[in-house]
Amino acid sequence: DGGITQSPKYLFRKEGQNVTLSCEQNLNHDAMYWYRQDPGQGLRLIYYSQIVNDFQKGDIAEGYSVSREKKESFPLTVTSAQKNPTAFYLCASSLTGARDIQYFGAGTRLSVL
């Protein structure tokens, strides 16, 4: 089955803790994205990557970090510097660039303990 897998589905973070959200795709897509969605709001871009070992900040990158060591993987770390991390996080991929259709994972819901 081709697609995007995000894990875990639910995640809880303690104060001062870094947590990492996993995103894996087997679609052989070059581009991958991370979005944050707050209740009743649209999606806001955190980071994106169009090629292995390269990534760019989106609109709300502060308090987050990413890596793209493999084509199929794009993990997101929510650092302790992100003071309001409670949100729904979505990972997506597209064939090459921004105009291509984005395929989304099922999301990770992060809450603060």
Add this chain to the structure above:
Amino acid sequence: LAKTTQPISMDSYEGQEVNITCSHNNIATNDYITWYQQFPSQGPRFIIQGYKTKVTNEVASLFIPADRKSSTLSLPRVSLSDTAVYYCLVGDGLRNTPLVFGKGTRLSVIA
């Protein structure tokens, strides 16, 4: 990137045709128009994409007038399962800048 404006919410009865209009006054020559659908607690799903005139697939139709300053997503004979948020995105990808998801239009289908 061209900014888009959509209604915040719409209501419809089952079986009716629903038209959601998106305004994009400063659309650029190379820009395409793309619509996504999102159900609660799920990631968005691609519906349709177009450049001009009319595009139709098994799910929806997209109408784009000659001046391309707006577009209309048409959902034929909606059912309760079409209750979702619909996003209109405009961009060309030539700049390879990710498209912006606004707040979308929340469609509620009523029995």
